[in-house]
Amino acid sequence: MAYAYTPGLKVSEYTRVRKERRLPLKGQVVAWQAGEVSAETVVARTQLPGDVEPLNIAGLLGVPPEDLDLYLVKKEGDEIKKDEPIAQTKGLFGLFKSVVKSPVDGSIESISKITGQAILRHPPMLVEINAYIDGMVTEVFENEGVAVETDACFIQGIFGIGGEINGILASCAENPFDIVTQEMIPEDAHNKILIGGSLVTLDALKKAIKNGAKGIVVGGISDSDLKNFLGYEIGVAITGSEEKGITLVITEGFGPMKMADKTFRLLKEHIGEKASMNGATQIRAGVLRPEIIIPLKKGEKEEVKKSPSTGLEIDSPVRVIREPYFGAIGKVTALPPELQNIETEAKVRILEVELSDGRKVTIPRANVEMIEE
Amino acid sequence: MQKEINTILATDCGSTTTKAILIEKKDDEYRLIVRGESPTTVEAPFEDVTKGVLNSIREVEELTGKTILDGENIIKPRKNDKEGVDIYISTSSAGGGLQMMVAGVVKSMTAESAARAALGAGAIVMETIASNDGRLPHQRIEIMRKLRPDMILLSGGIDGGTISHVASLAELIGAAEPRPRFGTGYSLPVIFAGNKDAREIITKSLKEKTAFSIVDNLRPTLERENLRPARNEIHELFLEHVMAHAPGYKTLIDWTDAPIMPTPGAVGSLVEMVGKKEKINVMGVDIGGATTDVFSVFSETFNRTVSANLGMSYSISNVLAETGINNIMRWIPFEMDEKDLRNMIRNKMIRPTTIPQTLQELQIEQAIAREALRLAFEHHKSMAVGLKGVQKQRTISDTFSTDVGAESLIDMIGLSLMIGSGGALSHAPRRVQAALMMIDAFLFEGITRLAVDSIFMMPHLGVLAKVHEKAAIEVFDKDCLIRLGTCIAPVGTGKEGIPAITVKLTTEKLTTEEKTVNFGDIALIPLEGKEMCEIIPAKGFDIGEGRGKKIEQEIEGGVVGVIIDARGRPFTLLEDNKKRIAKLQEWLKALGVYPEKS
Known part of the structure; x- marks a missing residue:
């Protein structure tokens, strides 16, 4: 029993983000060490052998x-x-x-x-990669690419659609439990990343594309809407290459899911600022989750020093990630070591949690995630 | 090597966990002692498979109080009862297992034989390319460039037959220059197992650009398939190239006393051994989080298929995509909104390690498992077929005709034993749940024994069988298999409420139990051991000897007992939602599948 807990998604007010930007084949690096780059700056290019x-x-x-x-x-x-x-x-x-x-x-x-x-x-094809985030080149990999770093507010989602984009954060919901309908999509969403609440409807997604939005971040989406939006059922969760004209990041899961308070608050705090976002998700060994990166100006915030996560302990804040308490937040009150019977009659490791509404419940350890900084 | 072996250590490096088992000889019999497990460490931040192996062995040490490791070395040979082991062996499917692309001239002949060779060796076939697959040449090249297989198997042409088609395929492979998944500095292994007259030409096309090797033609004549040399070469190259480039495997290869086998290859060879040894038709299924493997031995012919994207966690959404929502809904024994079911499946996909906490969620997952198993079995039936393209003499009137749609080798009424494995079956809270999931998915006919692998040690035993068959068989029989019992399912249909079958058996307590089961019903007779049994099908129903003909034979019980399934073959579920749910609940109650809600 090496892992007794599931590490949660990272939602961080202030952290150092490093992105390695590498070419698929060796080529020419065009950015300089210690040079400032913006998300759109080309940092390396190469010629791919033609088809x-x-x-x-x-x-x-x-x-x-x-x-x-x-x-x-x-x-x-x-x-x-x-x-x-x-x-x-x-x-x-x-x-x-x-x-x-x-x-x-x-x-x-x-x-x-x-x-x-x-x-x-065929003649060779030119392939260029950009910096993806506003920041500074901190390392050059000869003939391969660069590492770009920035201080940022960093938020991981649970699932996404569409690839790398950047845009200006804009709000389309007042509360984290709001359902985003098409009436809530601003008329001028050009170049915007829209921040919603618990769910985005299919009509709202379509309107966001029509009005020029580049991305949208919400708590959840109904699977039937996603299927209609994509035009097919998602089979295996490997996404990022969809070309639907928008990048979508959901932060909690499928169905109406109130966006976590902290995630919502952080995104709201940065409305009007530039952010980079990627919907690419891979859920296999070597998990890749979608992300929103909001670069911060130097000295804008103090990094909060956190002791490294040591796993679940009494009083650890957790989020329940499966029914019957899906989405509830609470803190651990007991971690009995012995296996216990749950309703299904399975014998599993459990923990006891006091939910934020005061209820005390027993939950399999596999069904909670740590709330991480 | 077989003498003086008392202590055997075996590991299986899976994609998420590494499992170690310790086997010891006690009173002239080999038995499982303990099992330890630890997360697999192929990926960052560890990037060394041996770390996970050592951790799992340390757990074995803690559980037994023995010393097996000296620092980071396995103590071999055994020094005394408390220190060291005699042999160490391992299987591996870490890093996604062995992923191959196969190519052949005719899709339903050489390409299909090549796919069978690759599957039999334990590989996932990512793509099959054939000269007549309907794709344009540039599309084939595009596919080859996009995929990054571990290996390519090229076949085509019977010996002495066409050269140009297979030569053209080799040219396409050469032009595409596909790159291997692991390691940037080495060439992709390509095996040629086709027309021996084409060897020189193919060598010219591929020698410079790939790690090229040649083995005997896997289809030397239309009537004969010769898969063994290709399979052996795949195993060799798996070790030499794929494993050697995966992090930490060089060390692991040095530690082991027998070549490391791909996990499904080891399970397959064990199922094959059981079939041959007991001279029975046997099937095995392993339902995992990402893939579902099906193995079968019918008429001494071994087949394996892997459904790469059918599984209960990572691939759960693909089960929905392939079968459709209605096929899952039909197994759920209560009213449920389709929208909620869809969202639940997606939420399991994005949080694959969660487990059902409520009974309803368990029932939903088991409904999905039925469909994953059913689809994997359909896939298996389509691959486990006789050779296509063979000229067969039929009658004088139709002289010679080419048999294009070869018949499946799977003969359900001739199946003796079914072994289930993988989380959904091995860890079902009640064993009868595993039995019913397999019955619903595979729809056994006649008399079929059912078993599950208790703690998923078939991989370990498969590789052990290569070095110590006796130990492998004893542990398999005594510790690995949990006998569920026997399913008796008459073939035929009738009218609801009218008797379909009568089963008479003498129980351990020497009482005679007689049960008549009506068509549309399912029933259970608890039985632990083996007893003589009289099975009398009603007129119009067949239990293996012909319609209405009774059978007297020994029946094996188990932790579940004897399940009499008179729901009909072919089996259908009612269309009407309310009636269907009521019927499902009736069946579940009859077998005691779920706890009654208080």
Whole structure:
């Protein structure tokens, strides 16, 4: 029983955030050590080898592959332009020639005398990566990328859709329990990250996109709305590459879920400020949760020194993450070591919690998470 | 190696936990002593699998009071009863197990054989590529570039047959230059197991760009499949390349006395051994958080499938996506709003380590498990088939015809033993819950013994069987298997309320128990040991010997007993919601599946 508790999501008023920005292949780093960067600044770029495209020359000419040499007008390694002839037959008296033209710009990688197939390669593609957050370059990885750091307010969500964006935080809910309907989406949401309450409806999501919002952060979303929004059922929780025109981060779970008070308060405090956000979520070994990063100016806040988390103890603040007390907050009152029977008759490790409404309840340890700074 | 082995230590490095078991010889018999577990440490911040292994062994030390470790070394051989072990072995599925891509010329022939070879070796098949898969060549290349498999198995062409198709596939692989998942500095292993006449050409295409190896053709003729050489090579390369590049495995390989096996490969070889030794048809299922594996031995042919995205935590949403909400709802024995069910499933997906606290939540999870098991079994049936493309002589009138839709090897009425494993089955609070989940998902026919793996030690025993078969069999029989009992399910349908079957058996107390079960009902006779039993199906029902024909045979009981399932084969659930719920509750009550609410 090495882990007796589930570490919770990080919701931090002030912390140091470091982001490594690496190229998929080696390339050129264009940012400098100790240089200030903004989220949009390109920090590294590279050329990705172009896609390859096979072309069955022998088949198209109707000749045996082993005779291909007789008909080639280009050879391996040659550059080619779209519609440029690669091979042709001589025809009859110069007439009825068959010609195979290149379908792409690029080069000829190989030509096989066994299959009669040529492999054509498209020109390389430029790939650039930006800094993602406003901050300073603290480390340069030669030919690979950089590390960018900033002091920030840092909030992890539980699930998200859509990739990296940045925008200005704007409010669309008064309270953490408000349900965000389409009437609550501001007319001018251009370049905004909207902060909602317990739920966002499908119509509200659509309106947010229409009005130019880049992101939205809410407590929950109904699964049927998410399915209609995406147009498919989510299978395995690996997200981030959706291109729906908005990045969505939910902080609590599926269904109407009041956003945690602290999360809501922190986001509200920074309305009007620039934030970076990523919906990418992976729930497998090596969990990746969505995040909202609000860079702070130096000296804006004092870092609160916290002793490192030592696991669940008496008085530890916890959040219940499964029915019948889903979403309730409380503090641990007892941690009996022996296994106990719960309603299902399963024998599990439990803990006793006093919920914020005063109820004292027994909960399996697997069903609470620590509230972490 | 078999002499003087008294103490055996085995570990299984799973994707989340590493489990260690200690086996000892007591009174000339090998028995499980204890089991320890600890989180797996393949990923950051540890990035060394041996840390988790050592932690799990330390737990074994604490539980037994023995000394097994000297610092970070396993004491071998055993010094005395209190110190050291004789052998140490391990399996691994950490880091997502072995992930492969397979390619072949004809989708339903060589590509399918290649997939079977990979699955049999314990791999997850990420993608199957074939010359006739309907994709354009550039789409195949795109897939190869996007996926990052641990290994590729290329087959195609019977010996002496076509060369150009398989050569073309090799060219595409060469052009795509797929990169391996682990380790940036090494080449991707590619195995060629196709037409032997194509070896030279394929070597030319792939030798420079990949870690290339050649084995015997896995489909030397249309009528024959020869998967063993490809499977062995996959195991070799798994150790040499994949494991050697995963963090900490070099050390672990040095520690073990037998090659490390992929976890599902070890479970498969154990199921295969049981089938062959007892000369029975046997099936096994392992339902995990992310994947569900099904193993079968029918007519001495072993098959394994892995449904990579069917599971009870990480993959729970995919069960919903694949089966649809209605198929899950149909197993829930109370009224429930579809919206709430959807949200509950998603919440389990995003917080996969939580467990059901209320009875209703347990019933919902077990409803989902039925569908995960059913889908995995459907998948298995579609893969465990005879060879396709074989010319068969049928009758004089239809002369020769090509058998395209080969028949599934799965013959439910011939199935003798079903073994369930994985959290949803092994840890169900009442054993009868595991029995009924398997019955509902697999719909056994005739007489089938049911068992569960008590603490998921089939992987350990699978690898142990390679070095010490006797120990593996004894522990499997005495400590691993929990016998649930037997399911008797007549094939056929009838009218509700009309008798479908009568079962007479003499119990341990020498009283004769006779139970007649009506069509549409399910019943239980408690029985722990083995007893002679007379089974009389009603007219129109078949228990294995033909319609209406009775059987007299020994029946094995267990912690549940004998379940008589007269709900019909084919089995259907009522359409009307209220009536269906009432029927479900009736069945659950008849077997005592859940505690009665006070």
